[in-house]
Amino acid sequence: MHHNKRKDETLEDGGRPSKTQVKQAMHELQALGEDLVQLSRDQLKRMNLDEDLLEAVREYQRIPKFEAQRRQLQYIGKLMRGLDPEPIRAALAHIRGDSAAEVAKLHRLERLRTRFLEDEAVLQEIAEKFPQADLTRLRQLRRAAVKEQAENKPPRNFRELFRVFKELDGQETPAAEGVTGDE
Numbered sequence: 001m002h003h004n005k006r007k008d009e010t011l012e013d014g015g016r017p018s019k020t021q022v023k024q025a026m027h028e029l030q031a032l033g034e035d036l037v038q039l040s041r042d043q044l045k046r047m048n049l050d051e052d053l054l055e056a057v058r059e060y061q062r063i064p065k066f067e068a069q070r071r072q073l074q075y076i077g078k079l080m081r082g083l084d085p086e087p088i089r090a091a092l093a094h095i096r097g098d099s100a101a102e103v104a105k106l107h108r109l110e111r112l113r114t115r116f117l118e119d120e121a122v123l124q125e126i127a128e129k130f131p132q133a134d135l136t137r138l139r140q141l142r143r144a145a146v147k148e149q150a151e152n153k154p155p156r157n158f159r160e161l162f163r164v165f166k167e168l169d170g171q172e173t174p175a176a177e178g179v180t181g182d183e
Contacts, residue, residue: 033076
């Protein structure tokens with residue numbers, strides 16, 4: 001008696017998933033594992049992962065050889081079989097979003113610094129955006145940074161200016177958040 005079904009296809013009566021489906025699910029979990037092993041220690045801490053899975057990810061990060069890493073990724077995928085992948089996916093998406101937002105913020109602050117170095121009149125915009133800013137100190141840092149650049153000296157004040165902007169941005173008042181001006 002011949003069946004027209006291959007062994008690896010799902011049974012019509014809703015039986016177990018086929019070998020193909022199981023394999024596909026394993027590949028998806030391994031891909032999720034590949035995303036996990038790229039995260040920093042701090043990002044991993046925030047993920048609130050299963051202890052065995054966390055240890056397996058950390059172990060992968062310590063392994064230098066490609067083949068051993070491939071086996072460790074398979075092991076990570078196997079560990080994740082018993083877990084709900086949705087919280088992991090959601091946490092990864094959150095971390096990626098945080099990273100993208102942080103990068104965008106840093107670029108915005110760099111553009112502000114560049115514009116300020118080119119034109120001291122940008123100080124007025126900074127005063128509106130950051131009412132708590134020490135304008136005298138910013139003016140001094142700007143002059144020192146411009147002088148550094150002109151004399152090809154190490155960019156100490158240039159960096160300090162960025163640090164001050166970053167600090168001001170971290171304590172920005174809700175009323176000032178809508179004012180961007182450098183978009």
